[in-house]
Amino acid sequence: MKTLPVYNPPKVTNVKGAPSATWLKGLDRLLLLVPAADVPARLKQLPASTAALREFSRLKPGPGAVFSSTLSTPQTLGVIIGVLAPNADAFQALTVAGRVAREAARHRPERVGLWAPLHSPATSERADWLLAAVLAEIEPKPQHKRVRGPTWQPQRLTVAGHAQPAQTLAVESGAHLARWLTQLPPNILTPTTYRRALSTLAKQHGWGIQIYDERALKKQGAGAFLAVSQGSARRDAALVHLSYRPRRTGATPSRAPIALVGKGLCFDTGGLNIKSAKSMLSMHGDMGGSAVALGTLLALTQAKHPEPVDAWLALAENRVGPDAYTQQDVVTAANGTSIQVVHTDAEGRMVLADTLAIASRTKPACILDFATLTGACVVALGDRLSGVFTNRPALRDTLEAAGHASGERVWALPMPEDFDEDLQSPIADVMQCLIDGKADHIYATRFLSHFVNPDIPWIHVDLSAAERSGGLAHIGHAVTGFGVRFATTLLADPQFTQRIHQRPARR
């Protein structure tokens, strides 16, 4: 089994304007995404749509529904229509687009047309939402069956009207990589094979790569990271630093990079405070944060992002072994902060502590970290959105706006300083966590803040929506890849870029 997907997405083209008869003649299936009130008018724009109009008035489909019919162009062309609420936002539209894509998958058409006619510039992303849903539906998933079911592999996708297919392809290829890696079995994606895959990707995409193995981490003083990795029988844990540098154009001065940080626990047994079978079952996905950081780096690279970007991926396993770290151990992280260990299943914040400290040394413009960190965040928000925390309260609206615009919704949670009182340790600088985990998502963030240089704007994403039974938005299966759409939307927001380059006001 390959660690990286072998996949060439289908050719995507964009034809301007409304669908023409010639265009429709070359299609095997037409997919539409339209607000309920617009359906009759839009169908009338298509040739020979009497049957579809009749079907629409018979079914009277409400927002969220998907219905199928035919056009006679003169051959019969199947058409699948997703019906939107009048002011459907990205999340709602992606959800309906996902239903359209799954319905299309049943017919496996080869030449597919996509049309999501516009109302106003405010809804100009609609065609891209439909395209994103189709790309997510057809992306390959890791498979180990001898006999595989039929898959939908269209040869050509054509989007009619206003769309940015290159941008959507870039984002979806990053999200696909994140979902692919997160679905891999833990005996296939180990720190060893993950490192190898990252070297391959770095070569393919022209990224710089620096691998801090355990020996190098020891030199960096990364005692918190190593406390976790020492329980593994393999000495393959590493912090991998990837860097993307845009082609310099003219005299633009090079700015400090954005640092993406990801928790990459290829398997989390919980350590000596071992998890139950039920809680351990999906712990091969505990590297999801690193996959999202990596997927974001890939998406930004393919979209030719104008700013430099680094990714810091903390790859390790939390295993049970004779050397496994223990409750009440005291270890010292790379920035000199000593930690009293309270629970060996709080390993994510241990590897992140050193990763954040080492990334801080490079003085990035901002740190954006992703981690499947706490069950408490899932209790607080459920698995339909993720929690965000930031040391720059002025950024909270911008973060939530990026969540809303991308369809990957985030909620800004508080991180008040007085929570630190409960993390005071009698023996070390800070306690790792509390033994009874109320509001553990806030305590985890307070703990991590001890390892981030406060001069650096920092955003921590606790990925409560990384996994959801039945899928989320346009994703039809449990591994959502949540975070890549959010991050790419956020980093493309000029207001965000301006804010993080501003020096904070000091009193």
Ligand SMILES: [Zn+2]
């Ligand atoms: Zn854990």
